[in-house]
Structure formats: C-alpha cells, structure tokens
Amino acid sequence: MASSNNYLFFLGCAIPYRVSSYEVSSRKILAYFGIEIVEMPEFNCCGLPLDAIDHEVMLLLAAKNLAHAEQQGSNILTLCTGCAGTLKKVNKLLKEDNTLRQHVNEHLKEVNLEFKGTTETKHLLQFLKENIGIDKIKAAVTKPLTNLTVAEHTGCHLLRPKQFNNFDDPENPQILKMLINATGATCLEYVDETECCGAPSAGINDKFALQLARDKLDHIKAVQAQALITICPFCHIMYDTNEMRIAKLYNETYDIPILHYPQLLGLALGLKPDELAFNDLKVDPKKLLEQIINP
Amino acid sequence: MTESSNICSQTCLENQSIKTSEIDSQFKYELVKLSGSENFLKCFQCGTCTSDCPIARYSDNYRPRTLIRMATLGLKNRVLNNDTLWLCAACFKCSDRCPQGIEVASVIRVFRNLAIDTGCIPQVFKDQIGAIFDSGYAYKIPESRIKKRETQNLPPLPKCNTENLYRLLKNTKMFKKIQLYGEVPNGLKQ
Missing domain, CATH: 1.10.1060 (Fumarate Reductase Iron-sulfur Protein; Chain B, domain 2)
Known part of the structure; x- marks a missing residue:
C-alpha cells in the first residue's frame, strides 16, 4: 500500500464544470490542517457515467486512474462521491478477481500501465475522519457555530452498494453528523435522510429529479434546518442550483442555503466567507452568515 | 410513454398480453x-x-x-x-x-x-461519450470556468492524453457501436 500520507487530489469532472466553490473551500481546509495536495499527473473521468453504456469502459477508465496513482506511489483523495464510489469499487473488484484484473491489464498494456492493487481511494469525508480525526478538528475550531442547526445529506454513492463502503452505515450514516457536530453546529434528524438527490435522473427525466430534490427540501424545512450540508458536487447542484426553480414550480418557499461541508468547517475554523467561495452559492447565504458572525 | 423522452422507437409493451413467439x-x-x-x-x-x-x-x-x-x-x-x-x-x-x-x-x-x-440511448450519454473522447472530462468545461480558476487561485486542470484514451478503449463494445449513436465525437475523427 502507498504511504498513508501521500495523496493525489482527484477532482473529477462535475466540480471543475460547475461547482468550484467545493474545490476552493476543500483546498482551504486541507491547507489549514497542513495537508499537502498533489495534483493528478494525468486524469480522465472516473468512468461512472459510462457504466450505463458499457461496464467494461467504466472499469478501464477507473483502472487507468488507479494505475496512474500507483505509478506515483500515491493514494487518491476525492471530493466527489461518484468518483469515490467508482474508484473504491473498481479497486476492490480488481484486487479480488484475478481473471478480471488480467483482462483489464491486457487493455492497460496498450497505454503502458498496469493495475497492481497498491493504492487506496478515500473521499474527503473519510479522509477528514481517518487522516485528520474528529478530535483534532474539534480542537481546531475557534468560532464554534453553536447557534446553528443544520441537516446533512451524505448521498448515495459513498454509502451504497454496501459491500464497497468500509466506513459508514448506509442505512444510518453517522460520519457527516459527527463532523458537523465538531463545528459546534447541531445536526437535525429528518425523514428519508438517505434518499437520493435525484441528480442521476436529470437530463433523462427532469421532473422526477426535481421531485426527489423537492422531497428533501420539504423534509429539512419541516425540521427548520437553517442549512443543508452536502459532500458531493451532484447533490449540491440538485439542491443549490435548483432550489429556486423547485420553489417556483411547486409554489413553495425554502430560503435554505446549501453549503459544502468544507464551507461550514471553514467558518468554524475562523476563515472568511470570501475565502470559502460563499459568493458562488445560488441560494443567498447572507442572512445565515450574518447570524453566524453577529449572533 | 413519455417519461424518458421516447428514447426507443418502440412503445411500451408491458400492458399487452405475451405471445409465445x-x-x-x-x-x-x-x-x-x-x-x-x-x-x-x-x-x-x-x-x-x-x-x-x-x-x-x-x-x-x-x-x-x-x-x-x-x-x-x-x-x-x-x-x-x-x-x-x-x-x-x-x-x-x-x-x-x-x-x-x-x-x-x-x-x-x-x-x-x-x-x-x-443505438437507442439517451442524449445525455451521447454527450458524455463525446466529451470524454474530446478531453477526458465527462463535460465540456467552458473557457470561462478555466479562466475563473485563475482568479480563484486554483491550479490548472490536470490534462488527459486523449490518444491514450483512444488506444485504451478501441477494443470495447461501446467503441465499436459508437457509429450507432449518431454524430461521432470530435476526438474520434482522425
């Protein structure tokens, strides 16, 4: 296994395409804890979107990324739950199935790469818990967000299918809640916490996608959450970009800001909203920020 | 059946009785x-x-x-x-x-x-196949986004060697069927 402190930063496609606020805020908090970030030497899509078209293409795209990391003697740190789920899954499948590994390596030979199974992929959530530690995060908080009550949305691909998730309970996920509590904020419980955000249906049936996002917003509104905390670019787009559209479509009012977890943590660490790209959010976080800064 | 914008030419047969043929x-x-x-x-x-x-x-x-x-x-x-x-x-x-x-x-x-x-697949997948062969990324990342990275002090995006991608995927079923999906992605016009 690659040395545990050596991580390549796997950005994925959705973040540079639409959600740079997640990247900005993540890099800020990782730097705060002195984590050195190394960029991928070469990159391609993790493969997830093309699994629907050709499973083999997904395996090859993921394996190529894993093999690049292996060549560098590094592990992978991702911000996207889709990338994390895919890279973890393919890593496990190829490590455990010799026939499949040989098959994939036949293809990888074409590009002078080989999958050996010497790297590990972690999503930011797992990295924060295991490589930094909740206690250390709690101790670093200088501006505890004690007057804030929020809801969490961990999303699907980090937790399910369960055989590829080695760190949290897919039916009752706890890690994001623990990380939220570490900032001093209170994390509320609500109906259908583990329900899908709807993002994978966008572009195929937008109505279903928006209905799923609406359900979530209704459920967190019912418990009076002041913000929803996400850890995935797709979930964030579903709620932040679409909140106003959903409100209009279903004649509702929400005004619930959708924050990336690193933005929440950043505030608790005393970083300024500007440094954490709060001005990139579609749902105006001004009222929330005023309340945090001048309680 | 319009729930997924009529991807297939065939209409839903679920409610018709089954014929042994x-x-x-x-x-x-x-x-x-x-x-x-x-x-x-x-x-x-x-x-x-x-x-x-x-x-x-x-x-x-x-x-x-x-x-x-x-x-x-x-x-x-x-x-x-x-x-x-x-x-x-x-x-x-x-x-x-x-x-x-x-x-x-x-x-x-x-x-x-x-x-x-x-060949009947939703447009969104066709777009993603095209984008991946063109750039390695599943979406065509706009120039404005790439410029904005500089103002946000973000490093340049990692590059993809698309020729390697072509070599890696050329024996897959998707690659062989790609003509069926309509327009061939720019990255494959060589």
Whole structure:
C-alpha cells in the first residue's frame, strides 16, 4: 500500500464544470490542517457515467486512474462521491478477481500501465475522519457555530452498494453528523435522510429529479434546518442550483442555503466567507452568515 | 410513454398480453453469464426493490421487479427496447436491500449495456461519450470556468492524453457501436 500520507487530489469532472466553490473551500481546509495536495499527473473521468453504456469502459477508465496513482506511489483523495464510489469499487473488484484484473491489464498494456492493487481511494469525508480525526478538528475550531442547526445529506454513492463502503452505515450514516457536530453546529434528524438527490435522473427525466430534490427540501424545512450540508458536487447542484426553480414550480418557499461541508468547517475554523467561495452559492447565504458572525 | 423522452422507437409493451413467439428462452442463460446479473434468477418477486425505489415512487412505468420478471420469462425485446431502463437513478437501495442478494441496480445496468446494441440511448450519454473522447472530462468545461480558476487561485486542470484514451478503449463494445449513436465525437475523427 502507498504511504498513508501521500495523496493525489482527484477532482473529477462535475466540480471543475460547475461547482468550484467545493474545490476552493476543500483546498482551504486541507491547507489549514497542513495537508499537502498533489495534483493528478494525468486524469480522465472516473468512468461512472459510462457504466450505463458499457461496464467494461467504466472499469478501464477507473483502472487507468488507479494505475496512474500507483505509478506515483500515491493514494487518491476525492471530493466527489461518484468518483469515490467508482474508484473504491473498481479497486476492490480488481484486487479480488484475478481473471478480471488480467483482462483489464491486457487493455492497460496498450497505454503502458498496469493495475497492481497498491493504492487506496478515500473521499474527503473519510479522509477528514481517518487522516485528520474528529478530535483534532474539534480542537481546531475557534468560532464554534453553536447557534446553528443544520441537516446533512451524505448521498448515495459513498454509502451504497454496501459491500464497497468500509466506513459508514448506509442505512444510518453517522460520519457527516459527527463532523458537523465538531463545528459546534447541531445536526437535525429528518425523514428519508438517505434518499437520493435525484441528480442521476436529470437530463433523462427532469421532473422526477426535481421531485426527489423537492422531497428533501420539504423534509429539512419541516425540521427548520437553517442549512443543508452536502459532500458531493451532484447533490449540491440538485439542491443549490435548483432550489429556486423547485420553489417556483411547486409554489413553495425554502430560503435554505446549501453549503459544502468544507464551507461550514471553514467558518468554524475562523476563515472568511470570501475565502470559502460563499459568493458562488445560488441560494443567498447572507442572512445565515450574518447570524453566524453577529449572533 | 413519455417519461424518458421516447428514447426507443418502440412503445411500451408491458400492458399487452405475451405471445409465445416473443419468448427468447435463451435470454436468461445469457444474463447469468454476465457480470452483475449472475444470480438474478434467485428473484422471488417480493418487490422490495420496487417499493424502495425513489424513481418508482414517481414513475407510472419504472418497476425493477417487473423488468426482472420479464427477463426471467425471456421477454428480451420488451426488456431491452424499453425506455424505463434509463430511469434508474443508480442509488443502489434495491441492491442493498434485496433479500435474495441480487444486485438489482447492476441487473438494470446489464440491461442497459445490452440495450446499446439498438443505438437507442439517451442524449445525455451521447454527450458524455463525446466529451470524454474530446478531453477526458465527462463535460465540456467552458473557457470561462478555466479562466475563473485563475482568479480563484486554483491550479490548472490536470490534462488527459486523449490518444491514450483512444488506444485504451478501441477494443470495447461501446467503441465499436459508437457509429450507432449518431454524430461521432470530435476526438474520434482522425
């Protein structure tokens, strides 16, 4: 296994395409804890979107990324739950199935790469818990967000299918809640916490996608959450970009800001909203920020 | 059936009675050989997959249990020429909760992989295939975004060697079928 402190930063496609606020805020908090970030030497899509078209293409795209990391003697740190789920899954499948590994390596030979199974992929959530530690995060908080009550949305691909998730309970996920509590904020419980955000249906049936996002917003509104905390670019787009559209479509009012977890943590660490790209959010976080800064 | 913008030319046959002539008795044996649907014949039709499915909650037509039953019966054409296949959100609840240990979402994925033979796939996938062959990224990242990275003090995006991608994927089924999907991605016009 690659040395545990050596991580390549796997950005994925959705973040540079639409959600740079997640990247900005993540890099800020990782730097705060002195984590050195190394960029991928070469990159391609993790493969997830093309699994629907050709499973083999997904395996090859993921394996190529894993093999690049292996060549560098590094592990992978991702911000996207889709990338994390895919890279973890393919890593496990190829490590455990010799026939499949040989098959994939036949293809990888074409590009002078080989999958050996010497790297590990972690999503930011797992990295924060295991490589930094909740206690250390709690101790670093200088501006505890004690007057804030929020809801969490961990999303699907980090937790399910369960055989590829080695760190949290897919039916009752706890890690994001623990990380939220570490900032001093209170994390509320609500109906259908583990329900899908709807993002994978966008572009195929937008109505279903928006209905799923609406359900979530209704459920967190019912418990009076002041913000929803996400850890995935797709979930964030579903709620932040679409909140106003959903409100209009279903004649509702929400005004619930959708924050990336690193933005929440950043505030608790005393970083300024500007440094954490709060001005990139579609749902105006001004009222929330005023309340945090001048309680 | 307009829930997935009429991807296939064929309309939904679910409500028409089954004719023996449309049964392909070999279909289930094809499926048990494929990774993801190996054990789908263990399905005893309890319906846990459908009752836990967030899409089935809103869709009048998408029912994973029904798709699996149709496959068991050999109704290959009804399963593969079926717009509802593309509605699965891949949340994997069905896979995690199936009491028979069937990875239901993977079975649906196998159906989709077989359905690409018809060339009938949603536009969103065609766009992603094109973008990946052009740049390695699943979306065409606008120039404005790349410029904005500088003002946000973000490093340049990692590059993809698209020639390597071409070499890596040239023997896959997707690559061979790509002509069926309409316009050939720019990255492949060489």
